Amino acid sequence: MKLYYATGTCSLSPHIVAKEAGIGLELERVDLRKTPHVTERGVDYTSVxxxxxxxALELDDGSVLTEGAAISQYLADLKPESGLAPAAGTVERIRLQSWLNFIASELHKMYSPWLFHPEYGTQAQDVARTKIAERLATVERHLAERSPFLLGETFTAADAYLFTIVGWSPYTKVDLAPFPVIRAFMARVGARPAVQAAMQAEGMRVAA
Ligand SMILES: N[C@@H](CCC(=O)N[C@@H](CS)C(=O)NCC(=O)O)C(=O)O
Known part of the structure; x- marks a missing residue:
């Protein structure tokens, strides 16, 4: 299987899930700065x-899965014993999906594109930062009650996604000072060997 990724972007989330599950993936970097985006092998990424x-995850039969939350669940389900996704059909699985959807729509799509494009203006960016702070307050309260992870004791695909998106905060000037529980979560997840392995494979620096 091949993961199409761009360093440090949301594709880090399924990459972490694969590392946590012990699934070896071929990696192909995509240059998002080029239009159209081009992969490191010179393929027009629009064709993927x-x-x-x-x-995007290319399966061994050549078919392609897209959408990070779906890809993460697919990878997690290949290794159910990893606990990265509770069994399908259980309330716990719906809780996982609830968090994945929350992170995708309420956090990911507030950080990006709004805080990565200064040309959208300070008013749009202030609105995005205010909304993100409201949503992080929800996560803060939840983690304070359910720590160490979003679903409780077990690290899941939702934690990989939250870590990836909240990790953009320093670059996007989202202030995490009011969220000590989230900061502790970021440090805890960032210290996991599989998380560090995924980051290093993408050429990212990991905290010492
Ligand atoms: N709905 C998609 C959004 C993915 C997304 O926003 N990817 C960003 C990087 S985090 C990207 O590749 N942006 C480049 C572009 O849109 O051209 C998902 O959840 O997988």
Whole structure:
């Protein structure tokens, strides 16, 4: 299987899930700065994902899965014993999906594109930062009650996604000072060997 990724973007989330599950993936980097986006092997990435965003997972039969939350669940389900996704059909699985959806729509799509494009203006960016702070307050309260992870004791695909998106905060000037529980979560997840392995494989620096 091959993961199309761009360093440090949301594709880090399924990459972490694969590392946590012990699934070896071939990696192909996509240059998002080029239009159209081009992979490191010179392929027009639009031919892989017509929406031209990462991540995409190419299966061994050549078919392609898109959308990070779906890819993460697919990978987690290949190794149910990893606990990265509770069994399908259980309330716990719906709780996982609830968090994945929350992170995708309420956090990911507030940070990106709004805080990565200064040309959208300070008013749009202030609105995004205010909304993100409201949503992080929800996560803060939840983690304070359910720590160490979003679903409780077990690290899941939702934690990988939250870590990836909240990790953008320093670059996007989202202030995490009011969220000590989230900061502790970031440090805890960032210290996991599989998380560090995924980051290093993408050429990212990991905290010492
Ligand atoms: N709905 C998609 C969004 C993916 C997404 O926003 N990817 C960004 C990087 S985090 C990207 O590739 N942007 C480049 C582009 O849209 O052209 C998902 O959840 O997988």
């Amino acid at each position: 994902n017509p929406n031209h965003y990462v991540p």
